[in-house]
Amino acid sequence: xxxxxxxxxxxxxxxxxxxxxxxxxxxxxxxxxxxxxxxxxxxxxxxxxxxxxxxxxxxxxxxxxxxxxxxxxxxxxxxxxxxxxxxxxxxxxxxxxxxxxxxxxxxxxxxxxxxxxxxxxxxxxxxxxxxxxxxxxxxxxxxxxxxxx
Numbered sequence: 553x554x555x556x557x558x559x560x561x562x563x564x565x566x567x568x569x570x571x572x573x574x575x576x577x578x579x580x581x582x583x584x585x586x587x588x589x590x591x592x593x594x595x596x597x598x599x600x601x602x603x604x605x606x607x608x609x610x611x612x613x614x615x616x617x618x619x620x621x622x623x624x625x626x627x628x629x630x631x632x633x634x635x636x637x638x639x640x641x642x643x644x645x646x647x648x649x650x651x652x653x654x655x656x657x658x659x660x661x662x663x664x665x666x667x668x669x670x671x672x673x674x675x676x677x678x679x680x681x682x683x684x685x686x687x688x689x690x691x692x693x694x695x696x697x698x699x700x701x
Contacts (some may be wrong), residue, residue, distance in 0.1 A: 553659070554651060554654025554655075554659050554661070554674070554676045555654075555658070555660040555661070555676070555678075556639075556660075556663050556676055556677070556679060557636070557661070557662045557680055558664070558678065558700035559664065559680070559701055561636065561662045565634060565635050566638070566662065567628070567636065569638070569641075570621065570625040570628050570637045570638055570641050571621040571624050571641060573628065573635075574628055575617045577628075577632070578616060578628075580603035581603070582627055582630075583602075583603040583604070583616055584602070585630070587630055587653075588600065591623055591626050591627065591630075591649050592606065592623055595626070595645055595646060595649070596619055596620050596623050598614075598619070603616070606618070622641060624641075625638070625639060625641045625642050625646070626642065629650065629653050629659060629661065630653050633657075636660050636661065637661055637662070638661075638662050639661040640663055642667070644668040644670075646667075647668060647669045647670060648669075648670065651669065651672065654676070660679060664701065665701065666691070666692060666695060668688075669691075673686060678691070678694055678695070680698070680700055681694060681698060
């Protein structure tokens with residue numbers, strides 16, 4: 553299940569800058585995972601050629617370190633079980649992928665803004681409140697009612 557902590561987070565396993573963390577920790581097999589390939593194609597419009605080569609329509613051939621911060625964060629969420637990632641590094645174009653990852657495993661992320669989940673129904677726990685919400689209205693109401701941001 554996807555769990556979101558809104559606002560500041562003080563935790564030893566919290567990664568504020570997932571972009572830099574990814575550059576120093578990703579593993580080759582992460583890059584050839586089918587979900588990674590889908591996310592890179594959708595979010596960055598690029599094709600994974602191999603674990604160390606991405607074909608970007610804007611930049612040409614690039615290493616994985618040159619992917620967007622959003623897709624790097626998604627890859628970390630999917631493959632690193634030991635850390636909590638700052639999902640504020642992701643744009644709204646990553647929302648459906650965060651939901652998808654959260655459907656397949658327990659995932660705790662931190663957000664500093666109200667991400668647009670595009671009206672999709674979901675089951676998300678607001679970690680600050682231990683409250684389950686099922687749509688954006690419930691999510692937004694809880695965040696505003698409890699002044700989480």
